[in-house]
Amino acid sequence: MKQLKRIKGTQDILPEESYKWTALEQAIRRVMLLYNFYELRTPVFEQTELFARGIGQLTDIVSKEMYTFLDRSKKQLTLKPEMTAPIIRAYLENKLYAKTPLNKIYYIAPLFRQENPQAGRLRQFHQFGAETLGSAGSEADVEMIDLALAVYERLGIKNLKLLINSVGDSTCRIPYKKTLQEYIKPNLDKYCADCQRRFHENPIRILDCKNETCIQLNQQAPKISECLCDDCQTHFDQVKLQLRQLNIPFKEDPCLVRGLDYYTRTVFEITSDALGAQNSICGGGRYDLLAEELGGMPTPAVGFAAGIERTLMAAEKQNIQLGQPPRLDVFIVSLGDEAKKHTLFWLKSLRAKGVHAEQDFLGRSVKAQMREANRQNARFVLLLGENELKEKVFSVKIMDQSKQVEISFNDIIDFLVKQIIDN
Numbered sequence: 001m002k003q004l005k006r007i008k009g010t011q012d013i014l015p016e017e018s019y020k021w022t023a024l025e026q027a028i029r030r031v032m033l034l035y036n037f038y039e040l041r042t043p044v045f046e047q048t049e050l051f052a053r054g055i056g057q058l059t060d061i062v063s064k065e066m067y068t069f070l071d072r073s074k075k076q077l078t079l080k081p082e083m084t085a086p087i088i089r090a091y092l093e094n095k096l097y098a099k100t101p102l103n104k105i106y107y108i109a110p111l112f113r114q115e116n117p118q119a120g121r122l123r124q125f126h127q128f129g130a131e132t133l134g135s136a137g138s139e140a141d142v143e144m145i146d147l148a149l150a151v152y153e154r155l156g157i158k159n160l161k162l163l164i165n166s167v168g169d170s171t172c173r174i175p176y177k178k179t180l181q182e183y184i185k186p187n188l189d190k191y192c193a194d195c196q197r198r199f200h201e202n203p204i205r206i207l208d209c210k211n212e213t214c215i216q217l218n219q220q221a222p223k224i225s226e227c228l229c230d231d232c233q234t235h236f237d238q239v240k241l242q243l244r245q246l247n248i249p250f251k252e253d254p255c256l257v258r259g260l261d262y263y264t265r266t267v268f269e270i271t272s273d274a275l276g277a278q279n280s281i282c283g284g285g286r287y288d289l290l291a292e293e294l295g296g297m298p299t300p301a302v303g304f305a306a307g308i309e310r311t312l313m314a315a316e317k318q319n320i321q322l323g324q325p326p327r328l329d330v331f332i333v334s335l336g337d338e339a340k341k342h343t344l345f346w347l348k349s350l351r352a353k354g355v356h357a358e359q360d361f362l363g364r365s366v367k368a369q370m371r372e373a374n375r376q377n378a379r380f381v382l383l384l385g386e387n388e389l390k391e392k393v394f395s396v397k398i399m400d401q402s403k404q405v406e407i408s409f410n411d412i413i414d415f416l417v418k419q420i421i422d423n
């Protein structure tokens, strides 16, 4: 029969590498807790409309990349392609604002986009991120940036660059759009087809275009950061001042924009030179107008999202060890049928005391069992044969010291717990 394969653009995270994911996730959870963020888990799928409204119909994600399907009752559902819209949906639906006016939330989640696997893009990928809901103050923006950087610092990832910009708010963006359109209009036919489409609906996204010609044409374009209203200017100045107070280096990038109307004021990106051309490792910003877009009350909010696969890649490029492959504490080697009957009991007793223990399940010879204990790098090997059973002792090999001792059945648990747990 034909053997089945995984879907293109997905990957299996095998036992020999999954400990790195665990270590990364533990580091994220630890830092999130230090900053007083709490986890929110949302379902893997949502109504399609949540993302159409929460990301925007005109974006590539919504128009080309979402995993959208009809379920058996003909409801249109989508596997989540990003986390901000689901978090806001859950925040509004569960009335988290009624419990406390400030909610600090984080997530670690799988996301889905139907991207081109030929280009090395994953169709199931993973992100971690955070959102602060309820505060309009620049302190929340700065804490968010500091939080993202703190995760990377804990992991030991170095040489990161922080880029920031302000995209204004609804007050200053309307006149800016006009100024920008006036600049683009004389050359509009030279822009790519996507940009020509964006010109009327969302001209700010033209600044974000990766097309070489468009990048050239945009070089002299008026910058939103030069057209901020007084409130937005003050907010941006405060963000920069506080970053300096925290000794967080940054660079202003006037071309860093989030093209959607619900993004407001601060936007930021963290890049790693370990990642080559596609060097963005984390992106974030303020989105004060999204909650209303999703039918909720006005809620100022700021957040970031970071790719887990990209973070792992950056760590690898910098030769950073994420976690340690787990090391077995005890392997029980048995000789003879009678001895075999006792090993599961001892395993259970050891495990109940917190000792990482294993035995042979394949009826292997003593020699092969010893090889397996070595392969798993066991600290201690307990030998149980006919003699040991008669004497009620284990022969204990202390592997790191190439030493062998005899320990009675009565004392073995205490002996190992003392050696392993108390050390």
Ligand SMILES: [Zn+2]
Residues within 6 Å of the ligand: 191, 192, 193, 194, 195, 206, 209, 210, 211, 214
């Ligand atoms: Zn373009």
Ligand SMILES: [Zn+2]
Residues within 6 Å of the ligand: 168, 169, 170, 171, 172, 173, 228, 229, 230, 231, 232, 233
């Ligand atoms: Zn403004």
